[in-house]
Amino acid sequence: MSANGEQPVGHVPQENGLRINGDTTNGSSRFDPDFTDSVINATGPKTNPRVKSVVASLIRHMHDFCRENEITVTEFMAGVDMLNRAGQMSDEKRNEGLLLLDVLGIETLVDEITHKVVSEAHDLPTATAVLGPFWRKDAPIYKMGESIVQNSDDGERALVHGKALDFDTGKPIANAEIDVWHTGSNGLYENQDPSQPDMNLRGRFYTNDDGSYHFYCLRPTRYPIPLDGPGGQLLELLDRHPYRPAHIHFILSAEGYKPLVTQIFDRRDEYIDNDTVFAVKDSLVVDFKQRNGDEKAEFELEYDFRLVGFGAAHRK
Numbered sequence: 580m581s582a583n584g585e586q587p588v589g590h591v592p593q594e595n596g597l598r599i600n601g602d603t604t605n606g607s608s609r610f611d612p613d614f615t616d617s618v619i620n621a622t623g624p625k626t627n628p629r630v631k632s633v634v635a636s637l638i639r640h641m642h643d644f645c646r647e648n649e650i651t652v653t654e655f656m657a658g659v660d661m662l663n664r665a666g667q668m669s670d671e672k673r674n675e676g677l678l679l680l681d682v683l684g685i686e687t688l689v690d691e692i693t694h695k696v697v698s699e700a701h702d703l704p705t706a707t708a709v710l711g712p713f714w715r716k717d718a719p720i721y722k723m724g725e726s727i728v729q730n731s732d733d734g735e736r737a738l739v740h741g742k743a744l745d746f747d748t749g750k751p752i753a754n755a756e757i758d759v760w761h762t763g764s765n766g767l768y769e770n771q772d773p774s775q776p777d778m779n780l781r782g783r784f785y786t787n788d789d790g791s792y793h794f795y796c797l798r799p800t801r802y803p804i805p806l807d808g809p810g811g812q813l814l815e816l817l818d819r820h821p822y823r824p825a826h827i828h829f830i831l832s833a834e835g836y837k838p839l840v841t842q843i844f845d846r847r848d849e850y851i852d853n854d855t856v857f858a859v860k861d862s863l864v865v866d867f868k869q870r871n872g873d874e875k876a877e878f879e880l881e882y883d884f885r886l887v888g889f890g891a892a893h894r895k
């Protein structure tokens with residue numbers, strides 16, 4: 580009680596000297612204080628050390644989360660139902676589990692953690708960005724300069740060109756694979772949209788001896804992430820919009836270099852500062868320019884990728 584007899588904001592009622600909720604900050608809890616340790620200690624001696632420590636930490640955080648929030652059986656079962664539905668909706672064309680974690684910013688966080696040492700360097704290689712749930716393996720291999728647009732999509736066309744370079748030496752990387760994918764101008768990836776040809780707007784290119792590449796595609800379009808599953812349900816519960824700003828995905832792979840998973844984002848997009856999966860990084864925001872005299876594209880983008888070699892000792 581305060582001097583005026585009113586209860587301070589955030590006051591937690593006490594019962595027999597213990598806090599009424601599951602808060603353990605004063606070392607006491609009305610829940611079994613040994614339960615979490617007994618679950619962790621059930622781990623057998625043959626467990627891989629990394630698995631052992633990661634799962635112990637997961638158990639501790641999840642138990643604390645349940646106690647702190649006094650999760651009820653009804654709430655718990657609603658969460659389990661969400662996970663089950665995400666699993667049931669997922670197949671080789673759809674990854675609802677990843678989408679659910681994307682909405683919570685987890686894929687972006689793990690991407691940041693994985694590349695932390697790199698991002699602490701002074702001069703930076705090309706930044707990474709999340710893979711997302713729509714990548715497909717074995718995209719068609721194109722000749723340099725071809726278009727990945729297989730249909731009559733009436734979106735704006737763009738020429739994307741540049742070089743793959745060694746981050747340390749600045750030297751060109753020949754024969755680097757550039758795997759690229761983006762949505763149609765309706766905001767749908769081909770595997771979400773039966774009206775698009777298989778593998779439309781996806782392709783792989785191999786850089787020339789001077790590291791250069793160029794190909795035609797669409798200037799990308801913003802799109803809402805799918806709302807018909809638990810990922811969408813979570814966004815609705817959190818009163819959030821579903822949009823990703825216009826972007827193109829890339830994976831660069833070259834012998835002797837760490838694969839680079841990234842995206843470039845179109846600066847003109849109104850969601851550029853408000854990506855629903857929190858993946859935009861300043862260095863990945865680009866400006867498409869008007870292109871004249873090319874009947875195949877009205878815009879162009881020059882973008883160089885800087886890859887980190889496996890031998891680079893100062894980086895992870």
Ligand code: BEZ
Nearest residue numbers: 678681711712713804856
């Ligand atoms: C994507 O850009 O393809 C994406 C990434 C995370 C969640 C949903 C979509």
Ligand code: FE
Nearest residue numbers: 711713826828
């Ligand atoms: Fe995407």
